[in-house]
Amino acid sequence: MASVAAWLPFARAAAIGWVPLAKNPLPPPPFRIPTSGGSPSSPSTSTTSASATTVGERRCDEKLIINISGRRFECWRSTVEKYPDSLLGSNEKEFFYDEDTHEYFFDRDPDVFRVILNFYRTGKLHYPKHECIAAYDEELAFFGILPDIIGDCCYEDYRDRKRENTERLIDDRLHEDEDKTQPKPQSIRETMWRAFENPQVSTMASVFYYVTGFFIAVSVIANVLDTVACGPDPETGYPRSCGERFSRQFFCLDTACVMIFTVEYFLRLYAAPDRLKFVRSVMSVIDVVAIMPYYIGLFMNQKGEVSGAFVTLRVFRVFRIFKFSRHSQGLRVLGYTLKSCASELGFLLFSLTMAIIIFATVMYYAEKSVVHTKFTSIPAAFWYTIVTMTTLGYGDMVPKTWAGKLVGGVCSLSGVLVIALPVPVIVSNFSRIYHQSQRADKMKAQRKARQIRIRLARNATSNAFVAAKRRREQHSDDPNSSAEKNFVNPFELQHHHLLRCLELTTDREFIEMGPDALMSSGAGTSLIPGSNAMAGLGRFASPTSHFLLNRRKWWCCGPRRRRKNSYKLSADRANNINNANNSGDEFDEELVDLRVPSSLTPRTSLTLSHNVTAINVIPPPPEQQQLLQTSTTSITIPSLLQHDVVLHSNVLSPLLSAYNRFDLNYPFDKGSRNQLNRKANSLTTVYEHGSTNETTVDELLLKPDVGRVRSPSSITDYASHRLTNTSLIVDAQETVKLTKKK
């Protein structure tokens, strides 16, 4: 979440764009900086003095102190200015200058920085082997150094690890794309294509898959059995093959198989999104080669049998067996391995060819003198060399002279060596690809569980946000909790304010998702166990669930990368609610003063102190105050009343939500204010225990008539209570609407 904290001020600034569209007036930002000590003159003098010092520091032989997360490095200025394209060598480092300590502070990894600074010193960039490649790349990117310039000593290692990592990432991304719920296909064509590519999609697709597999097998077996000897020919007495005996049956079988293959090919061609690409792909070429011989055979039969070509065509029928590669992933892995080892295989072939030619030549000339020798020519000797080098040794050609035998011996020895050399490379490639495919399979199997976990984490995060927000709102009214205000987490405050602005713009309110929503696959309605909940929800579940289902399909990408952060965040929030210091290490504390008054405020501290006065606000409050005077944009009451607040996991939040709406004008029930306070306190205990779901379900069952909007307190009491806490009061009328302190 640290990176998001960096963007939070920006998001809040951009929220100005919501102001004209808002249904309800937007709340003022959390708190303002006290303007004490912020006179315009002093900061400007400080800046001029800073600039003076920076000008003065331009001398070349000056030492720079670079503080990387506490570890100080010192070097000459000229050292870093050697490479003006990088961060340290250019003006960009001035952004990181700390004027108090006169050093450059970077909040990065000191171990990797050591390597980077050595690059400036020695001109050679090394890659430390124990570092993760991704972290190293990130650091290089931060400091503006290209990985190209890694020195020769470490380059190979870097390249290999980088390639491995990229392949793994591409793999993961491919599978992530498959994981994403696909939008419903637009047309029959798309359905068909998806069915062809991924047989698990529907039952029809798997039926099709198995049927084609079966027919491929039948066709191949028929081809094989075609040639088996099947009994003697009654006319000539010679044994004849089954193909000749049962020629009509085999012909029918062949026709049926080819029919099916043709239909399948044309269906695939129709369904393919990019037909040209499909026609050029390997699988389609195999399909064509598998069925063409049949058709060519048909046409040739009509012209008359040309037996040589016909026989060749029959040979091509065996390529049907390659159609199995669509059905078998192992075959595809093997094919991919061979493709990726192409260079090694090429080397093997090349060296073998060289050796064969050499040895065959020598052998021929050695055996030339023998009478009735088998080594009639050099090409004839090739056969001997191949058989010897691969240690087959058929024995159909053997040397007779002693020179020939010597050469033969050397040939077999060298054969063993030459063939053994590229094999380990091929084996390692194969094992790498095989492990990758195994990992892919494992991930596929865990896909469903992972999606549920992602959804859980996401819901937990948002629940945690909402819960923390409510807790903050509720704590800020409780006078006993004043001591905790110093521990307030500024990031949370800002974030809650942003969420609140959106709530008011659209006149909705964030709720926590109940436990069933976490487990449901896509419905997203907050159904809760308990009969009373269902009664209240019944009206809302059906018409809107359809709507929600449509919404679900727009989930953004990137759930996986967020998962880790959100898990950590929600776990922290759940465990350490009152200890905001704990989450300080996650959040980036460097928020900026962005206020309208031109008085410049003291710089925020760079350390992770949760000093409340250091936190700043964004869009200036006066704008929003004036906004409230318009009646056109505040709709509020009728729309609120017409929606019954639906039950959700936190039973007490309907009451709280009304309590927190400061723009309500409808009459309040004084009597229920005490009830609210009591419930608020018990809510605190609920949150302190960390788990909301179990306890609130119990309370839900105890209070059967919860479910209507009840605004508990009188507005004036509420307002007066808030008056003391906020600093944005304009006049009494507006306090009603705008007093809200986070």
Added chain:
Amino acid sequence: MSWVHSAIATTDRRPSRILESCKRFSRRLSTGITRAVRRIQVPDARLDSILSKNFQHPRSLDEIVKCTRFSKSEIRLLYRSFKQDCPGGNVSEERLREIYLQLFPQGNSVKYAHYLFSVIDRNHRGTFTFDDYILTLSVLCRGTIDEKLRWIFRLYDINGDGQLTRENVTEVILSLYDLLGTAAQPRVDEREILQHVDKIFESFDPMQTEEITMDDFIDYCKRVSFMT
């Protein structure tokens, strides 16, 4: 190849030019064969060239101080957090979408991030840098009312034709409701959204012209005193 070099070196010293050219030729041959055998992979080189294009340096601190209304220390702080999040200096629309997804976890930030991105990335380069970021922030936080209203108008004017139509406002409001997502009460209803749009648009456009120019918008907002 070292034995070749040593063999050549120990022989005749007189034809040194021939020697040089032999050495050069042998070296070239060996590098050529090595390259052909090693077959340097193109995709990695492409990746690095992409990487080099992506390193963006901002303008200098002094220039930024002149262009915006922030002080040096504020700019430093902003830059630090910006750089921490995005070391390459380029923020893509995808990244903005992710950020908003983290800020509004139950929502769908695609549309809103797209509109916001188009208004920040004025030159339609596909990414925005720290300069754009700080200029936007300067307008939004320290700008005059006019500047802010102009920015908001450009945000709403999605198709960039200088006029605000009902469709534009509808799209923007829809994007906000998307951001809200599913975890909101009361439930979002299509009809309600359209009502919201109608109400807002009618208040922008009392004369029913169905198209609002920037001046109209600014006048309206000032009149209604959104942000005086």
